[in-house]
Amino acid sequence: MNLFWNLLKRFFFGMMFGSLIYVVTGLYSRSYGISDRMVFLLASGLIGLVSIVFKSEKIGFVFQLAIHGILTYIIIIALNRLINPDLDFWNPYVFSVFTIEFILIYVITCTISMVIFHRSTKEINNEIMNRKKQKNK
Numbered sequence: 001m002n003l004f005w006n007l008l009k010r011f012f013f014g015m016m017f018g019s020l021i022y023v024v025t026g027l028y029s030r031s032y033g034i035s036d037r038m039v040f041l042l043a044s045g046l047i048g049l050v051s052i053v054f055k056s057e058k059i060g061f062v063f064q065l066a067i068h069g070i071l072t073y074i075i076i077i078a079l080n081r082l083i084n085p086d087l088d089f090w091n092p093y094v095f096s097v098f099t100i101e102f103i104l105i106y107v108i109t110c111t112i113s114m115v116i117f118h119r120s121t122k123e124i125n126n127e128i129m130n131r132k133k134q135k136n137k
Contacts, residue, residue: 022037
């Protein structure tokens with residue numbers, strides 16, 4: 001049951017993160033219908049689920065990033081094909097621009113996530129050290 005709640009939490013976190021990205025990028029693009037927005041939220045939730053790869057202690061961090069990146073790339077391609085079926089994704093220009101944009105966005109997103117994780121971990125460790133100091137007095 002714990003696995004279920006963990007997966008559900010990751011799904012909703014992915015939806016939350018995807019919603020933020022949608023709001024930021026949606027300001028500059030065409031408006032989408034409700035069904036397209038639902039597909040976007042579902043894809044964001046799936047990306048959140050894919051992040052479970054980072055819980056594995058058997059796989060190195062770089063390999064985790066590669067697995068997560070490839071699976072996310074596949075989800076985003078499917079998302080774009082569902083929302084815009086007329087998109088000629090296999091056109092070399094469209095493919096290369098899409099891939100470069102994806103890599104840039106993925107690197108920025110991972111960097112932000114790592115900074116937030118590092119910062120919160122540092123705060124927790126500092127709090128633990130402060131409590132230990134208080135106990136020792």
